Amino acid sequence: MNAPAASTRPQADQDEMAAGLSEEVKAKYRVLPRPPKFDTPAEERLHRKQRLAAAFRLFSKFGFDEGVAGHITARDPEFPDTFWVNPFGVHFSQVKVSNLIRCDHHGDVVEGDYPVNAAAFAIHSRVHQTREDAVAAAHSHSTYGRAWSTLGRTLDPLTQDVCAFYNDHALYDDFGGVVVELDEGQRIANALGSNKAAILQNHGLLTVGKTVDEAAWWFITMERSCQVQLLAEAAAARTNAPLKVISDAAARQAYSIVGTAQAGWFQFQPLYARIVKEQPDLLD
Numbered sequence: 001m002n003a004p005a006a007s008t009r010p011q012a013d014q015d016e017m018a019a020g021l022s023e024e025v026k027a028k029y030r031v032l033p034r035p036p037k038f039d040t041p042a043e044e045r046l047h048r049k050q051r052l053a054a055a056f057r058l059f060s061k062f063g064f065d066e067g068v069a070g071h072i073t074a075r076d077p078e079f080p081d082t083f084w085v086n087p088f089g090v091h092f093s094q095v096k097v098s099n100l101i102r103c104d105h106h107g108d109v110v111e112g113d114y115p116v117n118a119a120a121f122a123i124h125s126r127v128h129q130t131r132e133d134a135v136a137a138a139h140s141h142s143t144y145g146r147a148w149s150t151l152g153r154t155l156d157p158l159t160q161d162v163c164a165f166y167n168d169h170a171l172y173d174d175f176g177g178v179v180v181e182l183d184e185g186q187r188i189a190n191a192l193g194s195n196k197a198a199i200l201q202n203h204g205l206l207t208v209g210k211t212v213d214e215a216a217w218w219f220i221t222m223e224r225s226c227q228v229q230l231l232a233e234a235a236a237a238r239t240n241a242p243l244k245v246i247s248d249a250a251a252r253q254a255y256s257i258v259g260t261a262q263a264g265w266f267q268f269q270p271l272y273a274r275i276v277k278e279q280p281d282l283l284d
Helices: 013-022 023-029 041-061 118-130 143-149 161-165 182-192 211-238 249-258 261-278
Strands: 070-073 082-085 101-104 109-111 137-139 170-171 197-200 204-209
Touching: 041 070, 041 082, 041 109, 041 137, 041 211, 041 261, 070 118, 082 118, 101 118, 101 143, 118 137, 118 182, 118 204, 137 211, 143 204, 143 211, 161 211, 161 249, 170 182, 182 197, 182 204, 197 211, 204 211, 204 261, 211 261
Parallel strands: 170 197
Antiparallel strands: 070 082, 070 137, 082 101, 101 109, 137 204, 197 204
16 A cells, blocks of 8 residues: 655745756656555555554665664644654664554644654644654654754755755754744744755754655665765865856756655665565565
8 A cells, every 4th residue: 555745845936947858858757656646545544654664664774773872753644643753762674554643733742652752743733733744753862864954954966966955944042942832833844835854953854755665765865875975075174176067947856856856756666565564574
């Protein structure tokens, strides 16, 4: 079973970004697979939970875990003022469909046998309330995202992949300690704005999407983009070679292909198939 998608960027902006593409290229991308539709909320709920469990296993596999920190959430399709999240204290590698918990915007666990991480509630409840289009949100204390966040800068368009975030990610530069207060969660949501991602200074990365697949993929590729820019800047400093930044026109063209919600969803599909084959117990 599978789930829906779309972009956080307004459709007019997406159309403008794609304006430079030929009709032939546009036609090719229009026939790519798209997220599935569902007949019932129960089917869609199961799909979102399966994707959520798989995303946690992938985050573990890629080393995005740091103790009990980090969370990915998925809005419930029937009760949209609640969201599914990982059980607090369970390692990413042990998350499965059956131990996910459902939390409301008051911080109460309404389904499941585990407590909720206070930071997960403070950040994600505000993001889901502020961004009605965001079905899913992902945040963890990944190594390169944290390292990059200390610089207080957004990412530059240095590679094709990072162009997925061109003019579509923000910086939250007001670190106030561990996020346990709703006020700071709201400030993070406000800083995110209509973007697909935010760099939380001295903290890490946050991504959103209209599917779990999309939000998880944006996090994975943003983490790698942070790694690439850190490596590139270190090499440039050592060799005195200037970094070659992609032009605005080229970055916008790349964004129109690699930065859409459909692209984010599609990029996650091979990873989902891989992790389910390797770790089928995640579906339990």
